[in-house]
Structures are given as C-alpha cells and as structure tokens.
Amino acid sequence: xxxxKRNSKCISVLISGRGSNMQAIHQRCLDGAIDAxxxxxxxxxxxxxxxxxxxxxxxxxxVVDHRKYDDKTAFDRALADSIDEHQPSLVALAGFMxxxxxxxTDRYPGRLINIHPxxxxxxxxxxxxxxxxxxxxxxxxCSVHFVSPALDGGPLIARSIVPVLPDDTPDSLSDRVLQKExxxxxxxxxxxxxxxxxxxGHSVFYRDMPLRYPHTF
Ligand code: GRF
Numbered sequence: 001x002x003x004x005k006r007n008s009k010c011i012s013v014l015i016s017g018r019g020s021n022m023q024a025i026h027q028r029c030l031d032g033a034i035d036a037x038x039x040x041x042x043x044x045x046x047x048x049x050x051x052x053x054x055x056x057x058x059x060x061x062x063v064v065d066h067r068k069y070d071d072k073t074a075f076d077r078a079l080a081d082s083i084d085e086h087q088p089s090l091v092a093l094a095g096f097m098x099x100x101x102x103x104x105t106d107r108y109p110g111r112l113i114n115i116h117p118x119x120x121x122x123x124x125x126x127x128x129x130x131x132x133x134x135x136x137x138x139x140x141x142c143s144v145h146f147v148s149p150a151l152d153g154g155p156l157i158a159r160s161i162v163p164v165l166p167d168d169t170p171d172s173l174s175d176r177v178l179q180k181e182x183x184x185x186x187x188x189x190x191x192x193x194x195x196x197x198x199x200x201g202h203s204v205f206y207r208d209m210p211l212r213y214p215h216t217f
Contacts (some may be wrong), residue, residue, distance in 0.1 A: 006142040008165040009193050010039035012088040014079075014096040018037060019050015021094035021115060025183035025189060026057060028095055034190045038087040042079065060086070066098060076104040083108075090192055093147060094185070110199040112147040113192060115185045117177050119159055124152035129170040129177070140164050140173055142181045143214065144188045146199040155204045157197050160184045184217055 011029070013022040022041060028034045041054035045065045054061045069075035075098070083091055093114040100115045105112060118128040120143040123135075132140045141161040148154035160180035164173065191197045196207055204211040 001180045005110065008085060009036035009089040011090050011092055011189065011193075012039055012042060012083050012086055013038050013092045013094050015041060015043050015048050015050040015094050016097040017048050017050065017095050019048060019053055020178065021181055021185055022050050022092075023053055024060070025092065025094070025186055026054075026064050028186040028190075034186055034193065036089065036189075036210075039088065040083070042082055044075075044079075044096070047117055050095075059151050069085065072101060073103070073201055074111065076101045079123050080104055080107055085087040090189060092185070092189060099151050105154075108147075110146065113157070113188065114145055114147050114154070115142060115144050116151070116152045117142050117174070117181065118147060118152075118155055118159065120152055127170075129173040131162060133168065133170065134171060136163055140177060142177050142184055144184060146204065147200070157192075157204055158184060158188050158215040158217060159212070160217050187188055187217060 011025065013025060015022050025034065026038045029036055029038055038059055040060045040062065040064045041051065042064060043205050044064055045106045046063045046065055053060050064079045064082055066075045069078060091108055091112045119139065119141045123131045139161055140158055143156055143159040145154040145156045162176045162180060188197065
C-alpha cells in the first residue's frame, strides 16, 4: 500500500469513468478526514480513467466488464464476488453507470451508497444538468442515498444545494455541482463508517433516530 496508512475500515469504490469522486474520497482518507482506506476500485469499463489514478496510488483495481457476461444476473454476481474478496465496510458507487439488481443490493444492507448529481427525487437518471436548465429550475445540487434496485430511488441521506445562475450551461452547472459532490460524499461516507447513518428497510436513521428529511450541507 504505497500511500501509507492502514485502517481496519476499508472502502470499495465502483466507477465507470473519470473517477473524480473516488479521487476525492481517497484524498480525504489520506488526510484523515475519513478514517478508512480506499482498498479496492472496481470498474465495469476497462478504459475508465479513474483506474489509472487508482493504480498510480497503489489501490487494488479490478475490471468486471459487463459486456463479457451473458446477462445482468451473471454480471452482478461477478461484481459482488469481486467486492466480497475485500470485505469492505462500505461500498460507494461513484459514477458507476450500471443499474444493480435486488439480489445485489440486498447483499449490502446499509453498506451500499451512491451519489447522484441532482436534488433527488427530482431528475433521476442521466443528463441532470440539461434537465435542470430545460425545466427552468432555480436550484440544483447533489444527493447521497442508500442504493436500492430502483434507479436513483433509494432512501435519501443528504444533499447539497447550488443556485442555478442566469448564464449557466450544462457544463458550468456540472462543475459547480461536482465541487459539492466531492465535499458531500466524503462527509457522508465518514458518517456512515462512524455508524451515524444507517438504513433499515426504506428508512434512514441518524444516530438511531429516524431521519425525516435528508441532511443538507
Ligand atoms: C458524478 O456527477 C456523479 O454524481 C455521477 O456521475 C459523475 C461521475 O463523476 N453519478 P466522476 O467519475 O466521479 O468524476
């Protein structure tokens, strides 16, 4: 492990592309803001740029290429097998572009989270920045949620809000939201690892009290 620190808590991060959220999580582990180690980065895309970053920082990487499996069930099982080899405390989806089955999500109750670039439940799925502009929204942001089989539909933990400015483009909005994503995801990952956030069924608890509304940062 090139970057030094060894913690008992390990995080597996699943990516499909650039991996800037994964990098932010890794940096917060290195500087101690998150008391854990990114021990494993998995991608369904062999070309994901984030894999190069992980390799350069001595993080174990695995490619589970969805195109090599006959169906979603076989892919999800291979993905889970790869995750389970490292026994992570938390599995963080960070720009992971596959919808996961109930068989998969049920395997990680309270341990599987995702970040999405919108104020969920508004604008699930892709192209959220375009949708915000097309809808004339005044506010935008990002959300962290426990993962369920429903696309971007799992129980909400927290969100960050940004204003939509008159001259915004999808790119300018994406940049502004991404900065918030990097801060929010690390904060919530830390809270999950500390046991502050938990999930039972479709309900989120904060320090064992039901969280009626997602926390806003
Ligand atoms: C982020 O906006 C994330 O919320 C979304 O996909 C993007 C991934 O960016 N799901 P990166 O790969 O973390 O840079």
